[in-house]
Amino acid sequence: GAVVSQHPSWVICKSGTSVKIECRSLDFQATTMFWYRQFPKQSLMLMATSNEGSKATYEQGVEKDKFLINHASLTLSTLTVTSAHPEDSSFYICSARTDRDTGELFFGEGSRLTVL
Amino acid sequence: GENVEQHPSTLSVQEGDSAVIKCTYSDSASNYFPWYKQELGKRPQLIIDIRSNVGEKKDQRIAVTLNKTAKHFSLHITETQPEDSAVYFCAASIGTNAGKSTFGDGTTLTVKP
Numbered sequence: 001g002a003v004v005s006q007h008p009s010w011v012i013c014k015s016g017t018s019v020k021i022e023c024r025s026l027d028f029q030a031t032t033m034f035w036y037r038q039f040p041k042q043s044l045m046l047m048a049t050s051n052e053g054s055k056a057t058y059e060q061g062v063e064k065d066k067f068l069i070n071h072a073s074l075t076l077s078t079l080t081v082t083s084a085h086p087e088d089s090s091f092y093i094c095s096a097r098t099d100r101d102t103g104e105l106f107f108g109e110g111s112r113l114t115v116l
Numbered sequence: 117g118e119n120v121e122q123h124p125s126t127l128s129v130q131e132g133d134s135a136v137i138k139c140t141y142s143d144s145a146s147n148y149f150p151w152y153k154q155e156l157g158k159r160p161q162l163i164i165d166i167r168s169n170v171g172e173k174k175d176q177r178i179a180v181t182l183n184k185t186a187k188h189f190s191l192h193i194t195e196t197q198p199e200d201s202a203v204y205f206c207a208a209s210i211g212t213n214a215g216k217s218t219f220g221d222g223t224t225l226t227v228k229p
Contacts, residue, residue, distance in 0.1 A: 034216060041203075041222075041224065042221065042222070043205060043219050043220060043221040043222050044160070044205065044219045046216055046217075046218075046219075049216055093159065093160075103148045103150065103165060103167075103209070104150065104162045104165065105150070105152075105160075105162070105217065107159040107160050107161070108159060109158075109159050110159060
């Protein structure tokens with residue numbers, strides 16, 4: 001199956017700093033990628049849809065200036081958590097569909113962010 | 117927008133028993149319903165999916181049923197094994213294109229040996 005790689009898998013940062021998370025489609029091109037936030041024992045909350053070459057579409061309640069998304073190529077989308085605070089600590093995970101578009105979402109490994 | 121409800125939130129069964137997880141959706145336009153399994157610390161992976169033109173689909177010990185009229189679909193796992201223990205998510209979306217999927221809240225399945 002298709003492979004989506006996410007990096008870093010975990011990161012610890014100080015409050016007020018910014019953190020960038022990368023999501024790469026390794027063996028396919030992804031014009032659209034999705035970013036989620038997952039709290040312990042909870043569901044995948046869609047944050048935004050990342051569109052290659054255009055602005056991301058954010059879900060209601062998600063601050064676009066807080067969570068910057070860039071999708072500059074067909075294989076890479078990045079999520080930058082700006083001025084991170086402890087409440088931003090969470091598991092962030094991305095997904096993408098292949099151009100065959102069977103409907104299946106391929107997920108990255110996820111990135112656990114801890115803000116001190 | 118679409119709203120997906122999933123029940124139960126936790127499910128514990130004995131090895132060899134069957135497990136059933138149910139989901140309901142609100143948008144009658146939804147026509148693609150996947151189920152994902154997420155083991156602890158790992159990424160979600162698709163285990164089975166169904167489209168609205170089909171009422172039931174089976175893959176070995178796993179089956180999914182869909183009732184379009186009632187707007188609900190269910191995951192059935194037979195002859196459960198300890199390795200089936202994981203969190204299971206249902207989802208609903210319109211089409212299989214780049215449209216977003218709405219996920220249920222997840223069911224934590226524990227299979228006791």
